[in-house]
Amino acid sequence: MDTYPQEPATSVARRIRIAAALTVAVVIVGPQTATVARAIANLPESAVAVVWGRAHGGTCNVQGDLTVGCESMHGGYANAGTTVGNVWLYGDLDGTDRQRHESRHSDEWATFGTAFAVVYGVESARTRGDFHRNVFEQWAGLHDGGYLP
Numbered sequence: 001m002d003t004y005p006q007e008p009a010t011s012v013a014r015r016i017r018i019a020a021a022l023t024v025a026v027v028i029v030g031p032q033t034a035t036v037a038r039a040i041a042n043l044p045e046s047a048v049a050v051v052w053g054r055a056h057g058g059t060c061n062v063q064g065d066l067t068v069g070c071e072s073m074h075g076g077y078a079n080a081g082t083t084v085g086n087v088w089l090y091g092d093l094d095g096t097d098r099q100r101h102e103s104r105h106s107d108e109w110a111t112f113g114t115a116f117a118v119v120y121g122v123e124s125a126r127t128r129g130d131f132h133r134n135v136f137e138q139w140a141g142l143h144d145g146g147y148l149p
Contacts, residue, residue, distance in 0.1 A: 039066040041110040045085030053089050067103050085109050101144035
């Protein structure tokens with residue numbers, strides 16, 4: 001029968017301390033890590049969207065959650081605004097509720113990648129443009145998006 005050498009108690013204690021330190025780091029840094037990961041995942045689409053927003057007269061500013069708001073655009077977006085990657089393209093519609101809603105669309109872009117544009121379009125066709133029934137608008141929050149009073 002094979003026997004395996006036992007680790008010294010100090011080695012086990014050291015591993016426990018390292019595991020505890022990593023757990024604390026993830027808990028403390030968790031939300032920021034997710035925000036940075038989303039921004040990195042959406043970088044290619046976001047870069048194109050910023051160029052698009054500026055080409056349509058938008059002023060683009062980085063928000064605290066690493067999304068970019070391109071405001072005061074002269075066209076170049078659908079409905080009241082459009083999110084591409086981490087970039088919210090819009091005219092004069094603003095506010096923290098809408099920013100939170102559009103930030104959730106950035107999460108959807110990070111999840112699906114460029115395919116999000118296609119799956120969102122398919123969902124829009126399925127719901128015949130009814131934002132209340134659109135699963136992506138529901139996930140982003142109908143109230144925050146201005147679809148509910």
